[in-house]
Amino acid sequence: MIKIGILGYGNLGRGIECAIRQNDDVELAAVFTRRDPSSVKILTEGVNVYSVDDVENHKDDIDVMILCGGSATDLPKQTPEYAKYFNVVDSFDTHAKIPEHFEAVDAAAKASGHVGIISVGWDPGMFSLNRLYANAILPDGKDYTFWGKGVSQGHSDAIRRIDGVKDARQYTVPVPEALDAVRSGKNPELTTREKHTRECYVVAEDGADKARIENEIKTMPNYFADYDTTVHFISEEELEANHSGIPHGGFVIRCGSTGWENENNHIIEYSLKLDSNPEFTSSVLIAYARAAYRMNKEGQNGAKTVFDVAPAYLCAQDGAELRKHLL
Amino acid sequence: MIKIGILGYGNLGRGIECAIRQNDDVELAAVFTRRDPSSVKILTEGVNVYSVDDVENHKDDIDVMILCGGSATDLPKQTPEYAKYFNVVDSFDTHAKIPEHFEAVDAAAKASGHVGIISVGWDPGMFSLNRLYANAILPDGKDYTFWGKGVSQGHSDAIRRIDGVKDARQYTVPVPEALDAVRSGKNPELTTREKHTRECYVVAEDGADKARIENEIKTMPNYFADYDTTVHFISEEELEANHSGIPHGGFVIRCGSTGWENENNHIIEYSLKLDSNPEFTSSVLIAYARAAYRMNKEGQNGAKTVFDVAPAYLCAQDGAELRKHLL
Numbered sequence: 001m002i003k004i005g006i007l008g009y010g011n012l013g014r015g016i017e018c019a020i021r022q023n024d025d026v027e028l029a030a031v032f033t034r035r036d037p038s039s040v041k042i043l044t045e046g047v048n049v050y051s052v053d054d055v056e057n058h059k060d061d062i063d064v065m066i067l068c069g070g071s072a073t074d075l076p077k078q079t080p081e082y083a084k085y086f087n088v089v090d091s092f093d094t095h096a097k098i099p100e101h102f103e104a105v106d107a108a109a110k111a112s113g114h115v116g117i118i119s120v121g122w123d124p125g126m127f128s129l130n131r132l133y134a135n136a137i138l139p140d141g142k143d144y145t146f147w148g149k150g151v152s153q154g155h156s157d158a159i160r161r162i163d164g165v166k167d168a169r170q171y172t173v174p175v176p177e178a179l180d181a182v183r184s185g186k187n188p189e190l191t192t193r194e195k196h197t198r199e200c201y202v203v204a205e206d207g208a209d210k211a212r213i214e215n216e217i218k219t220m221p222n223y224f225a226d227y228d229t230t231v232h233f234i235s236e237e238e239l240e241a242n243h244s245g246i247p248h249g250g251f252v253i254r255c256g257s258t259g260w261e262n263e264n265n266h267i268i269e270y271s272l273k274l275d276s277n278p279e280f281t282s283s284v285l286i287a288y289a290r291a292a293y294r295m296n297k298e299g300q301n302g303a304k305t306v307f308d309v310a311p312a313y314l315c316a317q318d319g320a321e322l323r324k325h326l327l
Numbered sequence: 328m329i330k331i332g333i334l335g336y337g338n339l340g341r342g343i344e345c346a347i348r349q350n351d352d353v354e355l356a357a358v359f360t361r362r363d364p365s366s367v368k369i370l371t372e373g374v375n376v377y378s379v380d381d382v383e384n385h386k387d388d389i390d391v392m393i394l395c396g397g398s399a400t401d402l403p404k405q406t407p408e409y410a411k412y413f414n415v416v417d418s419f420d421t422h423a424k425i426p427e428h429f430e431a432v433d434a435a436a437k438a439s440g441h442v443g444i445i446s447v448g449w450d451p452g453m454f455s456l457n458r459l460y461a462n463a464i465l466p467d468g469k470d471y472t473f474w475g476k477g478v479s480q481g482h483s484d485a486i487r488r489i490d491g492v493k494d495a496r497q498y499t500v501p502v503p504e505a506l507d508a509v510r511s512g513k514n515p516e517l518t519t520r521e522k523h524t525r526e527c528y529v530v531a532e533d534g535a536d537k538a539r540i541e542n543e544i545k546t547m548p549n550y551f552a553d554y555d556t557t558v559h560f561i562s563e564e565e566l567e568a569n570h571s572g573i574p575h576g577g578f579v580i581r582c583g584s585t586g587w588e589n590e591n592n593h594i595i596e597y598s599l600k601l602d603s604n605p606e607f608t609s610s611v612l613i614a615y616a617r618a619a620y621r622m623n624k625e626g627q628n629g630a631k632t633v634f635d636v637a638p639a640y641l642c643a644q645d646g647a648e649l650r651k652h653l654l
Contacts, residue, residue, distance in 0.1 A: 018587050022466045043587055098654050099647065119654055126460065128654045129638060130597075133453065135653065136614040136641035137607070139349050183600075258610055260345050260370055264602035270457075273510075275591035280464070283585055287463040307649050311456060312634040314463035320426065322634050326462065327425055327446055327455045 002293045003029040003061060004286070007052065007082065008068035009040050011246070012091065015282030016066050017043055023286055025316045029062050059085040064289040066090075076101060083108040083116040083303075087292045089285055091121040098124070098305075106303035115296040117304045120288045121281040122272055123147070127252045129306050130270040134254035138266060141256025144182045146174035146195060150248025150277065158223045159200055162216050164208030167236065169243040171199040174251065182253050185265045198229040201243050203236050248277035287314040329620045330356040330388060331613070334379065334409065335395035336367050338573070339418065342609030343393050344370055350613055352643045356389050386412040391616040393417075403428060410435040410443040410630075414619045416612055418448040425451070425632075433630035442623040444631045447615045448608040449599055450474070454579045456633050457597040461581035465593060468583025471509045473501035473522060477575025477604065485550045486527055489543050491535030494563065496570040498526040501578065509580050512592045525556040528570050530563045575604040614641040 004020055006013045009031050020028045021044075028047050033040045037049040050058065055065075065086035067078050071094045079090045083105055092101050098119055109116040119125065123145070131143055152172050159168035178195050181188045200217055204210055214231045217224055234242075249272040258264050274280045288306070291313035295304070312319055315326075331347055333340045336358050347355045348371075355374050360367045364376040377385065382392075392413035394405050398421045406417045410432055419428050425446055436443040446452065450472070458470055479499050486495035505522050508515045527544055531537055541558045544551055561569075576599040585591050601607045615633070618640035622631070639646055642653075 015585070018585060021587070022585070095654065098650055102650055124654045126464075126595075129460070131653045132638050132642060132649065133456070136638075137453075137610045258342070258345060258349070258603060258606040260348070264606055266602060266607050267598075267600040268453075269596075269598045269600075271594075271596045273594040273596075275593060276585060279585040279591050280593050283464045290463075305650060305654055307639040307646070307654065308637050310635050310637045311459050311463075315459060319634070322459065323425055323429055323632060326458045327422070327451045327632055327634065 002026045002290060003063045004289055005030050005032060005055075005058065005062035005065040005086065006068060007032045007055070007065055007078065008074070009033050009042065009049070010068060011278035012068040012282055012285075014043070015276070015279040016068065016285060018279060019283045019286040020044075022283075023290075023316065026286060026290065030058055032058075055082065056085055062086055063293045064089060066285050066289055071097075076104070079116060079118060080104040080108040083114050084112045085114075087114045087289075087296050088116045089120055089289045089292055090116075090118050091125070091281055091285060092119045093121060093124055095124065102303050102305070110302045113296075113301045115292045115301055115304060117288050117292050117306075117309065119305055120285050122274075122284060123250065125281075125284055125306055126272070127250065127270070130252045130268075131254070132307055134252070134256075134268040134270075138254055138256025138258070138268065140258075140262060141254050141266075142187050144190075144253045144255075145250065146179060146253075147250040148172035148174050148196065148248065150250070150274070151243075151246050155198065155200075155223055158220060159202060159217055162213055164205050164213050165202055166205045167203040167239055169201045169239060171201075173197045173199055179251065182255065183267060183269070185255050185267055187255055192226045193228060196227060198224055198227045200229060200231045201234050201239060202231060203239050204233055245275065246277045247275055248280075249273040290314060290316065329353045329617060330390045331616055332357050332359060332382075332385065332389035332392040332413065333395060334359045334382070334392055334405065335401070336360050336369065336376070337395060338605035339395040339609055339612075340393075341370070342603070342606040343395065343612060345606060346610045346613040347371075349610075350617075350643065353613060353617065357385055359385075382409065383412055389413055390620045391416060393612050393616055403431070406443060406445060407431040407435040410441050411439045412441075414441045414616075414623050415443045416447055416616045416619055417443075417445050418452070418608055418612060419446045420448065420451055422451065429630050429632070437629045440623075440628045442619045442628055442631060444615045444619050444633075444636065446632055447612050449601075449611060450577065452608075452611055452633055453599070454577065454597070457579045457595075458581070459634055461579070461583075461595040461597075465581055465583025465585070465595065467585075467589060468581050468593075469514050471517075471580040471582075472577065473506060473580075474577040475499035475501050475523065475575065477577070477601070478570075478573050482525065482527075482550055485547060486529060486544055489540055491532050491540055492529055493532045494530040494566055496528045496566060498528075500524045500526055506578065509582065510594060510596070512582050512594055514582055519553045520555060523554060525551055525554045527556060527558045528561050528566060529558060530566050531560055572602065573604045574602055575607075576600045617641060617643065 031049045067090040105116040155170035251271045394417040432443040482497035578598045
């Protein structure tokens, strides 16, 4: 059994706990929190919650620590720090800062002899893998990534910061005509506005100026100004009833050509339709935790990404069984 | 530059030759044929065609030999044989015989210190990879594979063997309603007949009994009897004009659930739409030839499949560049 530690018990940590239950070769060893441990109630019976301050005392009890903090401030510190004591896996998703995060984790993990797999999830993660495979196969081609339909936490938060907004949920939605154009093999050049629309469901405070709120949303730079945005004002009850899930998904498409004169066209498409963004991400993290454990057992160390992990490491079955049933 | 040899110059060999042209870090070193070499005209200037009997004399000129023979009788002999002298890659696609083929190639490649990557292409190959990744992520779920719309060489050949048939082309077509049912997350149980239909375009010989031919096709065991099959009699000119391409493709879909009580559903879908089946397969083969070369340079040997190859080996770019641009 591979002993998993969870560091940080929010949506992602809870997702990890659920994913562990679905995999017979892994078990939950402990949960670590920055809150008062006695205030954190987990689902698994007989497993303890400890303060993150005690983490070093558990370094021999845990094979892989899954870091469930945020990418903005938590993971840049946590992943290199805990790679000193554990094999670690994180879902660091600030694309632009991946190179420096990789370097920091690589130095720590090499010094301690552990494996640290970073940026695991679906984007970065499965989407990245599909971009890589498709680029390797079709070097003459063009990549497209569409996100949604799904809840963007960052955009929802941005709306909530507007004066007079009580709560909000924002969906990123791919434009069907843009998807169709890409799938037709026309290699269209698409602007930001042409690729996605933004749908906002907003609960306004009593007496708030809805026209002003709508205008502030639609003109917000970076978040909404470059998109066709629709704003729906709804009641708190409606938000709770119809928009409490965290669905997401998207599409990675590469169109490319082959042949002596590039006369034949090909389309590779990968898509995800997810009821729960954090639970799916957690399921990917557990598969890569298995890989981290095995690669470390074989003597490997340092930082890795999904690009560096041979697929067979992700499955509990051995090579012969995989070849027989999945190849 | 990675020096590639092509053994067997049919549709696949020609596809390899075209794919080499699209990849700056590989070059065509030589083509080997069982025919009279002087009768084989290739596209690349300045490259020689040799008899397959001379292949041993070129063992120092070639980094990876790509074996373009058939799976029925050629590859079971060729891949173990040529793994004695070269790193090899093949597209062996008889799913049921992969375990024994793997063992034979593994023994030969280990003895000679080479890498042999078998069953490379799209199914087995990219479809297998997507089955593996999806199973690793969603252990509680169900797999679906659909093929087409595309030309099945085996089924076309079966029709051509019928008395009175001059030529024929058979398309395997996924049933749209079955695809929709799978994508809806209903986890349907689908029979062979419910998943695919078969469309046949047949050129009959003058005076042949078309009703008999149609009946023989539709009742042919294994090939057609279990499917809804349509037969269109067309002229030789129409076949040439409208059905001379070798398109193919298909869909790998996994539906699975997560959550403490499996309350959330997810759908992972991978699809290919290919103008040229052999050229796409060739493009996959070239990416894995690059991997075979690199893995062997690092000291690895023995038989491998797509499951054993870390994705980064497939791309010409180094790790830092891949992380920066594709992760």
